[in-house]
Amino acid sequence: MERFRVGIIGTGFGAKVHSPMMDHHDGFEVVAVSSVSRGNIEEAQEASGIENIYTDWRQMLEQENLDLVVVASAVHLHKEMVAAAFEKGVHVVCEKPMALNIAETEEMITERDKTKKFGLINHEFRFLPARTKVKEIIESGKLGEILHVRYQCAFASYTGLISKPRGWLGQEEKGGGMLGAIGSHMTDALHWWMDSTFKEVFAQLPIHIPTRTDDNGNTEHRTADDAFQIIGSLENGATVTLELISAARQTEHTWRLEIYGTEGTLVMLDDNKVLLSEGNSALEEVELADDLEAPSTMPPVAARYYNGFQRALDALHETLVSGTKHPYLADFEHGHSTQKVLDAVRTSAREGRKVEVN
Secondary structure (H helix, E strand, O other): OOOEEEEEEOOOHHHHHHHHHHHOOOOEEEEEEEOOOOOOHHHHHHHHOOOOEEOOHHHHHHHOOOOEEEEOOOHHHHHHHHHHHHHOOOEEEEOOOOOOOHHHHHHHHHHHHHHOOOEEEOOHHHHOHHHHHHHHHHHHOOOOOEEEEEEEEEOEOHHHHHHOOOHHHHOHHHOOOHHHHHHHHHHHHHHHHHOOOEEEEEEEOOOOOOEEEOOOOOEEEOOOOOEEEEEEEEOOOOEEEEEEEOEOOOOOOOEEEEEEEOOEEEEEEOOOEEEEEEOOOOOEEOOOOOOOOOOOOOOHHHHOOHHHHHHHHHHHHHHHHHOOOOOOOEEHHHHHHHHHHHHHHHHHHHHOOOEEOO
């Protein structure tokens, strides 16, 4: 199997998930990882399993012979890092959300087009068996015309929000917030499933836990949302409600998707169960592809993502070998389309009005 040499920027999700996932795949070799804030090298080595750690990501791009760069840094750094990687003539996988705003995503697409390399967004959740089954059912026509989609997410993270710092994820100017972290996934999934994009939105972006004070009296002031509620419609006419809360004490389901069509109803629970009703029949569970079991040598943090991530890496490898993008992979155009929605949601929440997604 042809192997591609990978450099990863970011010692958070990049080192803890991207690195072990890619290093366990026969088609990739992670040759280097770089921190962004010149963090502890030993900690990065332990998290990533990679000995070759840089404290300057530009130096990594200059010194390493790479085929692919993964950008897994804070969102406000994506544009600069992506542009520098394309300048070196390599393919790029960028974490979501793609950037701070559509002006930046447009610049990133321009830089990609100069190199004629792949620019992809890491929406690995697309490859979960439950989510691919949802797409198959919609495309089969069993639901008929889609009338309404209700998509909800709830994290029992109240204790963490009041006891731990959020860091850059709590800072709006750095691209933090749950709208970007999770809303980008949910928006991309809706666009992908429906083969349609948002037309308009009306939204609010609460900060349920706006501050957190540590034992030494230091207070973290959060400017980025920790929840969102969005009402909208798609270009195909379907109406949508989209919501997330992270400050929950307890929740029965983390994810719940309901799709109502003229010919049937679909429900997806926790990304691992799909129920289908055709006509007026009762909801019945649909068989899914078997889950993939992570290797015993993979760190537990990365292993949690294995079922979707491994399939996404298979598609990525196929893409790099063939030169033709796998149809389920999200590219920069998809990232730009999602960014339009995020920008419109923020405008709506700030101005308290319905906003068209242009």
